[in-house]
Amino acid sequence: MASATTTLMDTDVAQAVQKLLAIDGLTIGLLVIVISFLLGAFFLLNALKRRYHDTVDPAMVRVFNRRIVAWLTIYTLLGVTVFLGPTTTLCFFLGVSFWALREFVTMTPTRRADHRTLFWVFFVFIPLQYGLAAYSGDRRWFIAFAVLIPVYGSLFISARIAFAGEAQRFLERTAKIQFGLLICIYALSHAPALLYLDLIHYDSVSGQYQAWGQSKSRLLFFLVLMVQLSDLLQFLWDRLYGRNLIAGQIHASKSWEGLIGAALCCGAAALTLQWLTAITPFTIYGAAIMGMVISLMAISGTMTMSAIKRDRGVSDYGTLVQGHAGVLDRIDAICFAAPIFYHLTRFFLGAEYAN
């Protein structure tokens, strides 16, 4: 009897493990590889720092450490939410949006009359947009998700500011709040919305398009990995071959060589990853193009947010309020890459357009 119970429990455990792995063995495997790589880099860097503390530039080590820790956090949370399901991921991104918008509005001077408009932005548009994201797999709700902020949000904000009755700098104030809404909420909400996509893929054996039955967390993982790879590759290309700055006044180190080099390397990395693991529903060339597009969008995001920071005279959103992590600094690239990646994927491989 006792042994029968044990066997039963063993099967239960085995089933649970199998179920977990069925969530997506590949994503989890890749996550483990990336996380251990980052941990390795972190310990190596700090060992080097201790050993050669008189020759290594401590500011540089600090910058690297901050980045590695941020990436580790993102991947770990991503891993946790893969286990816990899409709703958890959605809530996590909602929190990030909330914090990023806080940083954005704190840094952007608004007037006293904008107070109630801002209240709407924080307490109505954030939950609404993420609520719609949870239903974005359905075609009808997808349209609502796609237009909530560009249509309803932007019109509402301009009208609400007009109703508040202060005419000074009207267009400027409207634009500031609309931009914050667009970047911090709308753009970022497309990252977790990837988990609700219903996709098809080209099956080379049968020569036909078929439903793509894999876990959607693969898409999110692919997006985050490409954005961060692009970040790292740009840094290396800028350091090694950066000659022609894109716009020195906006960003002191981003160069054309970095932009092109990183995009090409990201394309190659995506191609290799797709060829080895078939992680995305794209063909290997499709994946390469997506890798390049994500890299270009990531640079665009960094440049745009850098322009805003320069205009406001702050170096980091993090230094704005000392002791805070500077969430907006870490997600600027994802904010630009996520909606484009989402829409291209849906446009080419959305199941609703299959026939």
Add this chain to the structure above:
Amino acid sequence: MNPSQKVTSAVLALTAKLLSGATVRWRGSEPDACQRIYFANHTSHLDALVLWSGLPRQLRAVTRPVAAADYWNAGPVRRYVAGCFNALLIDRHDISVRNSPLDIMLREIGETHSLIVFPEGSRSPTGELQAFKSGLYYMAKKRPDLEFMPVYLDNLNRILPRGEVLPVPLLSSITIGAPLWLHQGESKDGFLERARQAILQLKEEQ
């Protein structure tokens, strides 16, 4: 304080921290349980609550915000909340020799408590620091052992401005400077101006 108020007090402190996203910076001073008067600029109803929750827990237990009785005694909810952060309520309208706010404060703090005060008297309509009321000077004169801590609260007027009920959760900061004492033979205006400048200095530095 009864147990329910203790729990509410912890919840309030956490809510205030989350809502205000406040960073606390000690410039030229450290958290200490010695008797202190924290004096800050006043722009929002949240000021006292946020500054109080920005202090370490042990200090919160001995620090009492001074608040207006007419506002905090209006209605059971406000009265309950005021009790939670152990507010010292002062009647702004019924001030007389018998009922001097200064005497009440000195009596209430005894030998253990610290206070949070807003020497401008009321919330600044523009956000600029107004002239100080003289209470701070008389307190320094009567109790030369108290440390007078200048505090600059930044951005709270955007989180909950005058005349608004609903807060917008932006980020704010609390900067606490080095303590001041009344100098030998320093005039009233001299001390008040020095205290005011200490807050403006923190605003510049932050």
